[in-house]
Amino acid sequence: MTSGNLLLSGVTKSYGSRRVLDDIGFGVAPGRLTGFVGGNGAGKTTTMRIILGVLASDGGSVTLNGAPVTAADRRRFGYMPEERGLYPKMKVLEQVVYLARLHGFEKADATTRATALLTELGLGERLGDAIESLSLGNQQRAQIAAALVHDPEVLILDEPFSGLDPLAVDVVASVLQSRAAQGTAILFSSHQLDVVERLCDDLVIIAAGTIRATGSREALRAQHAGSRYELVTAGDAGWLRSEPGVTVVDFEGGSAQFDADGPETAQRVLRAAIERGPVTSFAPQHPSLAQIFKEVIQ
Template identity: 80%
Template sequence: MLRLRGITKSYGDLRVLDDVSFDVRPGRLTGFVGGNGAGKTTTMRIALGLLSKDAGTVTLDDAEVSAADRRRFGYMPEERGLYPKMKVLEHIVYLARLHGFSKADAAVDARALLERLGLGERLSDNVETLSLGNQQRAQIAAALVHHPEVLILDEPFSGLDPLAVDVVAGVLQERAAQGAAVLFSSHQLDVVERLCDDLVIIAAGTIRAAGARDDLRARYSSRRFELVSAGDAAWLRDEPGVEVIAFDGGYAVFDADSDETAQRVLRRAVGQGDVASFAPQHPTLAQIFKEVIQ
């Protein structure tokens, strides 16, 4: 497990990270979200050893991360860093060889990965001739080709169309299923919410929320419920402690001032007729994000 504890970083009088602490667990996808300038890239570069920290620790499996450990990392920066004149397959094979793969193994793994990422027809193209989206896929291949145990990806979905997002998401899920610890940042909150197991929200250099996605959704849930029934739910408007948010015949969304109120509504709904469903509504990641950064 990659663990950050008490990470602090300042530039002169400007503190850009303040006591940043969170975990990136093996076999799980951790989404790292925050606005521009929140500290995501700085945090990731410190974890990778590309940037010094003023205080705090970065450990892997309870030991301080060493230079040798970082060879087990895969990193995709937000800025593209491939050699534009190299052919796509040649480039990824070259990177695998730098990590100690034999020429034959590097070629097999690089080809399979590029094909999985949808670049099978571009293997002999120079990197500079690829579209921006395909350059992004090649950059992801560069981070993955050596089968890293820890993956740190800065905006991996930037510039990708929806189909490409699904392809890349599938590849990251496969790597997590194989045991990799995956940390990725993204401004596409809907993708993060759909893909990640854990969430870390940062604002102004401080962690505002961190934990399992479903735990955070439960933690920030209000008492908002959805009722679907066979009868007319207009009676909800007269229930004490209830604020109706949406209403259409037997369908209603409402806020209750207590759990007891919600249970009273459910009992009355059952008495009025068949209840198809009655369930709490959990907030979206976008709603949680807005709440915790205020």
């Protein structure tokens, strides 16, 4: 499979006088899972539809490996819309085989692919069941199979984890990680920030139609780490409250989280803690995705 490096640059979209996307730019790299997060109405679905050619942008570009995305390119994309679109009366295997055949696979190959993928997604015992007879979570798994059955170069998933129980989330996450490891460029939106944080390699945060933050998960954590530290000692850490340049934000016995007014203050605190007794750990605190999200959309 050819690697697909997807890049959006300066993408805009308006409905009348209302601008819903304003100078959108970010990349989706091959072999990486890119989490796309934002509140309702932030512009995630509109952006995805423009990538897929379902909507036309008013300006900007969408390129694949440096060239404008064509209709032929998009046939190598996989897409799972937020509003699900399977045929309710069709049987699970029949549905996914049908979609594979639309992508040009012979029936035998399509059946082999669909069976393996549905089994990987935990639907191996439901192949002969009608879509409408499945739980919403299992319909979700079938929809993901439909997006993946042709081994897309670029995979775009709109809220793939909504309605899934924790076990199903783990199954779907494992399948997506496997596809990324094979070189697929994957963009997925989700309101479940804990899942995004666990799964993604890169992050794009959008609010009110503008990109507020983008980069690797580690880079964004480091960028927003600020000056918060955690100190764990064998004794009582209450003395921290009287240290100049220190604001204690959480405290329990020998464990404390605090903000320091600079790295010199943090090092002074560490030296003072060592003088008082054994120090179990001392480390800067990296913010969660939820904390970064709140910070950048304000």
